[in-house]
Amino acid sequence: MSKGLFGQNRDKLIFDVFLVIVALVFLFNSFELNFRSWFFPGVFSITLLMMAVIQTLMDLYPAQKMSQFQDLTSTQVKDRSSTKSLKAKMQGKNVRLVLVTLSMLAFYLIFRFVTIYIAIPVLCVLLLRFLGKKSWFTIGLVATSMDVFIYVFFQLLLETSL
Amino acid sequence: MVAEILRAFATTQPMDYMIMVIGVIIGSVVGFLPGLGASQAMALLIPLTYTMDPMRAILLLMSVAGSAPAGGSIAAILINTPGEPLNVATCWDGYPLARQGKAGMALGTAATASFGGALVGIIVLIAILPLGKMVVLSFSYPELFTIAFGGLVCLILIEQERLWKGFISLMLGMVLVSIGYDPVTGGLRYTFGTMYLWEGIKIVPALVGLFAVSEGIKLVVEDTGITAGVEKPVSKARYSDVLQGIKAVFKHFWLFLQSSVIGVIIGIAPAIGGSVGNVLSYSVATQTVKDNPHFGKGDIRGVIASESANNSKGGDLVPTVLFGIPGSITCAVLLGALMMHGIQPGPRLIIDNPGIIYGLIIAVFLSSILISSFILLAAPYLSSIPNIPDNILGTVVIILGVLGGYATELDFTDAIVTMIVGVLGYFFVEFGFSKVALVMAIVLGRLMQVNFFLTMDTMGPLGFFIRPIPLIIIILCVFLIIRSVFRRRKRSGEETSPS
Numbered sequence: 001m002s003k004g005l006f007g008q009n010r011d012k013l014i015f016d017v018f019l020v021i022v023a024l025v026f027l028f029n030s031f032e033l034n035f036r037s038w039f040f041p042g043v044f045s046i047t048l049l050m051m052a053v054i055q056t057l058m059d060l061y062p063a064q065k066m067s068q069f070q071d072l073t074s075t076q077v078k079d080r081s082s083t084k085s086l087k088a089k090m091q092g093k094n095v096r097l098v099l100v101t102l103s104m105l106a107f108y109l110i111f112r113f114v115t116i117y118i119a120i121p122v123l124c125v126l127l128l129r130f131l132g133k134k135s136w137f138t139i140g141l142v143a144t145s146m147d148v149f150i151y152v153f154f155q156l157l158l159e160t161s162l
Numbered sequence: 163m164v165a166e167i168l169r170a171f172a173t174t175q176p177m178d179y180m181i182m183v184i185g186v187i188i189g190s191v192v193g194f195l196p197g198l199g200a201s202q203a204m205a206l207l208i209p210l211t212y213t214m215d216p217m218r219a220i221l222l223l224m225s226v227a228g229s230a231p232a233g234g235s236i237a238a239i240l241i242n243t244p245g246e247p248l249n250v251a252t253c254w255d256g257y258p259l260a261r262q263g264k265a266g267m268a269l270g271t272a273a274t275a276s277f278g279g280a281l282v283g284i285i286v287l288i289a290i291l292p293l294g295k296m297v298v299l300s301f302s303y304p305e306l307f308t309i310a311f312g313g314l315v316c317l318i319l320i321e322q323e324r325l326w327k328g329f330i331s332l333m334l335g336m337v338l339v340s341i342g343y344d345p346v347t348g349g350l351r352y353t354f355g356t357m358y359l360w361e362g363i364k365i366v367p368a369l370v371g372l373f374a375v376s377e378g379i380k381l382v383v384e385d386t387g388i389t390a391g392v393e394k395p396v397s398k399a400r401y402s403d404v405l406q407g408i409k410a411v412f413k414h415f416w417l418f419l420q421s422s423v424i425g426v427i428i429g430i431a432p433a434i435g436g437s438v439g440n441v442l443s444y445s446v447a448t449q450t451v452k453d454n455p456h457f458g459k460g461d462i463r464g465v466i467a468s469e470s471a472n473n474s475k476g477g478d479l480v481p482t483v484l485f486g487i488p489g490s491i492t493c494a495v496l497l498g499a500l501m502m503h504g505i506q507p508g509p510r511l512i513i514d515n516p517g518i519i520y521g522l523i524i525a526v527f528l529s530s531i532l533i534s535s536f537i538l539l540a541a542p543y544l545s546s547i548p549n550i551p552d553n554i555l556g557t558v559v560i561i562l563g564v565l566g567g568y569a570t571e572l573d574f575t576d577a578i579v580t581m582i583v584g585v586l587g588y589f590f591v592e593f594g595f596s597k598v599a600l601v602m603a604i605v606l607g608r609l610m611q612v613n614f615f616l617t618m619d620t621m622g623p624l625g626f627f628i629r630p631i632p633l634i635i636i637i638l639c640v641f642l643i644i645r646s647v648f649r650r651r652k653r654s655g656e657e658t659s660p661s
């Protein structure tokens with residue numbers, strides 16, 4: 001990918017490539033199937049592969065134009081603040097997304113190996129305190145209400161083992 | 163038969179009403195919670211009904227089944243979380259309406275359409291029971307294939323603005339739905355050595371992840387403070403907004419009727435029902451209404467289409483009581499309960515035990531009235547939910563979503579799948595792909611694949627053209643495609659004309 005391919009366009013391309021890989025995995029694995037089992041997934045994975053490749057090319061083209069435009073702006077236009085703020089916004093969003101994903105992973109691990117009643121307050125602290133800057137009182141309120149709600153409905157009424 | 167039902171109504175005891183109220187409370191709560199549905203609650207309640215009178219047991223179980231879809235619509239509209247797979251299409255327009263500050267209206271429409279759909283289902287059930295055998299047997303493999311195919315065609319035509327990405331999403335869904343054992347040959351496909359994938363993509367973790375968790379992630383990541391797209395917090399809805407929602411159903415009465423009938427027909431077709439009815443009804447609505455560019459962006463007609471179809475329980479009950487073939491998962495559980503109480507469903511049920519059928523009808527009718535009245539009365543208060551700050555709402559949605567994914571089968575792998583699908587769903591929307599097309603493919607894809615081969619094996623390619631229902635659907639699909647092509651040409655002609 002060319003230098004300066006930033007933010008949304010780069011992420012789009014990564015996702016397109018992911019779709020291409022998914023199509024390839026399904027296509028290669030379909031070769032071991034007999035014709036009847038192969039027919040639908042085989043045809044659909046070939047179609048998906050072609051479409052995902054075209055989509056990648058379509059996204060790559062405006063992306064390159066965008067990076068050229070960025071180069072142009074960097075040399076010819078003095079005011080680069082809007083590009084910078086957009087870039088910062090995109091980076092901020094990506095950082096938040098990574099943090100949310102990691103928080104969810106922590107939530108899952110505590111839920112899986114300890115208990116849901118500790119996992120909920122931990123997730124609330126991670127998402128509401130560190131990302132949302134909410135007060136401890138609000139976090140306590142949300143976490144306690146969720147714990148009580150889940151205990152009453154899932155554990156007492158529906159007898160779900162948590 | 164109507165006179166007998168009214169007589170059964172008159173002899174209902176206060177205790178029966180009490181049992182139905184309990185059923186409605188349980189049904190609305192499990193309907194609201196993502197991942198949990200009427201079938202799970204009914205299955206848990208069956209042991210409790212063992213010592214009960216069979217009629218009361220039926221009243222309790224059917225009240226749960228009758229109220230869960232309406233309970234699910236609350237979550238679908240307010241937090242974009244389909245409480246049940248039955249409510250998935252309600253999210254597509256209900257949630258955007260809530261984000262626009264029209265939650266009261268959407269809830270009013272959902273409650274009215276849901277009750278109306280139940281009523282249409284009951285009427286059809288009463289009308290159809292005498293000739294039910296003929297109707298049920300008219301559904302065979304080509305009918306089921308063309309119904310699924312027609313639904314996908316309608317969907318692709320609505321995705322006109324992003325036809326290309328809609329098609330990619332559809333193809334991805336069709337590939338993913340091939341995971342698991344092949345119902346035609348019995349062999350395994352794409353399991354990658356894990357037993358978890360033997361059953362294929364599980365619908366509940368997929369739907370909850372795609373809609374609830376991805377929305378929760380979006381709310382926390384983008385944290386715009388408060389309801390996005392609205393500068394000030396949305397004020398609490400008034401009863402006049404709810405009334406507007408009720409009026410909308412009468413304003414679009416034909417759409418309501420069409421969607422209810424689709425729900426009933428899908429219910430009658432044995433063993434499909436469930437989430438198929440509402441997505442199919444939604445996609446047909448996109449083709450039959452005028453001016454559809456707002457579909458999926460907050461069009462009240464989308465809520466009508468989905469909600470009138472998903473509560474047409476009467477249709478599901480036809481094959482269940484006439485043949486003992488469940489019309490949906492809920493009906494499968496009901497069937498188990500009937501057998502546990504020594505009642506054998508089948509053609510003789512209406513002769514040997516008509517009271518059971520009247521009990522089913524009364525329970526569906528009264529539970530629909532109760533849950534719809536509750537939603538209508540509580541709508542102004544419920545509509546404040548989207549006013550909760552984005553990150554708090556997002557956190558709650560993520561917790562309920564992951565827990566809902568797990569609670570369906572108490573499987574931790576489901577919980578992690580829900581989370582992974584949630585993250586992928588976030589990117590899917592972020593980059594302009596269609597979650598609707600993906601879900602449609604997951605819901606209808608397997609039905610289409612299985613019935614294609616069964617038709618080819620039993621009737622050959624002509625099977626699709628010699629029976630009336632498939633032929634009509636194919637002609638309709640061809641007509642819709644041609645109409646869409648002409649519309650596109652006309653539109654592009656207007657855009658390029660000098661004026």
